[in-house]
Amino acid sequence: MTEPDDQSSLKQLDERLKAARLQRDKDRGINQPGRSPASNAGVGFRIAVEMVAALVVGVGIGLLLDNWLGTKPWMLILFFILGCGAGFTNLIRVARDIDRKTRLAKQSKDSGGGQEG
Amino acid sequence: MAAGEKHSPLDQFKITALSDEPTMLGGFDISFTNSSAAMLVTVLAVTSFLVFSMRGRALIPGRWQSCAEICYEIVANMLRDNVGSEGRKYFPFIFSIFMFVLFGNLIGLIPGSFTFTSHVIVTFVMASVIFIGVTAIGFARHGLGYCRMFFPHGAPLWTAVILVPIELVSYLSRPLSLSVRLFANMVVGHVLLKVIAGFVIALGFFGIVPLAFLVGITALEFLVAALQAYIFTILTCIYLHDAIHMH
Numbered sequence: 017m018t019e020p021d022d023q024s025s026l027k028q029l030d031e032r033l034k035a036a037r038l039q040r041d042k043d044r045g046i047n048q049p050g051r052s053p054a055s056n057a058g059v060g061f062r063i064a065v066e067m068v069a070a071l072v073v074g075v076g077i078g079l080l081l082d083n084w085l086g087t088k089p090w091m092l093i094l095f096f097i098l099g100c101g102a103g104f105t106n107l108i109r110v111a112r113d114i115d116r117k118t119r120l121a122k123q124s125k126d127s128g129g130g131q132e133g
Numbered sequence: 134m135a136a137g138e139k140h141s142p143l144d145q146f147k148i149t150a151l152s153d154e155p156t157m158l159g160g161f162d163i164s165f166t167n168s169s170a171a172m173l174v175t176v177l178a179v180t181s182f183l184v185f186s187m188r189g190r191a192l193i194p195g196r197w198q199s200c201a202e203i204c205y206e207i208v209a210n211m212l213r214d215n216v217g218s219e220g221r222k223y224f225p226f227i228f229s230i231f232m233f234v235l236f237g238n239l240i241g242l243i244p245g246s247f248t249f250t251s252h253v254i255v256t257f258v259m260a261s262v263i264f265i266g267v268t269a270i271g272f273a274r275h276g277l278g279y280c281r282m283f284f285p286h287g288a289p290l291w292t293a294v295i296l297v298p299i300e301l302v303s304y305l306s307r308p309l310s311l312s313v314r315l316f317a318n319m320v321v322g323h324v325l326l327k328v329i330a331g332f333v334i335a336l337g338f339f340g341i342v343p344l345a346f347l348v349g350i351t352a353l354e355f356l357v358a359a360l361q362a363y364i365f366t367i368l369t370c371i372y373l374h375d376a377i378h379m380h
Contacts (some may be wrong), residue, residue: 072309
């Protein structure tokens with residue numbers, strides 16, 4: 017109240033800092049989702065690789081165990097199913113990660129645009 | 134590999150020994166190949182880039198020093214954001230990986246050179262080293278408690294029968310997904326460049342259209358080269374974070 021100039025300049029500084037931070041976050045997030053078709057394709061590719069990798073590892077373990085234990089089809093069947101499960105676990109994990117990142121980006125945009133609270 | 138064709142788009146990935154006679158050691162062919170040469174060149178390029186650009190040690194960096202500092206800061210920020218302060222002591226390793234992959238990808242874009250990251254065995258070995266190292270760090274930090282990693286917190290105990298194998302397979306799939314992502318991106322980019330370059334000659338005058346494409350794709354490939362090095366490193370950081378903090 018006594019020194020309105022100080023207050024307003026502090027507020028200004030705060031706003032400028034916020035804008036600068038937002039800009040930095042924007043610059044830093046190279047693989048932020050929803051920025052361009054190319055990065056969306058990257059997300060799709062990532063999900064595909066995660067799913068296929070889990071399945072391949074599952075089938076590989078199944079075949080190895082079958083060879084080792086002599087239980088011809090059973091381990092393969094079991095680990096194929098487990099590989100599917102692992103693939104979907106990976107998928108959910110990636111999706112959750114992307115979700116969290118989008119929400120963070122939205123949050124920082126919201127708090128950067130107006131006043132917080 | 135396409136058989137017969139002299140100039141197949143996959144020819145660029147062929148590994149040939151540089152010496153005439155294969156060098157044998159214990160029954161294995163350990164000849165010095167074009168792949169090893171590319172790796173050696175990459176290591177030399179990274180070392181000389183960092184050593185010579187930082188020789189001035191100026192307070193106000195020049196162009197080269199700025200480049201080196203940008204590389205340092207990218208990795209340092211990545212490590213701080215994804216692993217936290219405990220990750221600082223792994224900085225040399227992460228930085229080496231980043232520079233090796235980045236320079237390998239970029240040197241591979243020079244016409245006539247060889248991209249060693251386009252061979253799945255190379256990326257898989259790198260990913261395996263990371264995977265084994267990270268797992269060792271996890272066990273060293275948490276002891277047997279690291280096995281809790283394979284059981285989601287708060288799930289009913291009887292579900293362990295299904296969940297533990299699934300988590301185990303999911304965990305084991307990490308080196309594969311890490312290596313396949315880098316390798317596939319590099320192969321796709323280079324094959325695309327070769328195939329479209331083939332159209333340029335075949336179409337005669339209208340070859341100017343694929344030529345324009347080629348210019349755009351080459352620029353895109355530089356982006357992909359940098360981005361894939363970045364992603365490879367950031368995933369390493371995420372795995373390291375999991376090992377240190379356990380989720």
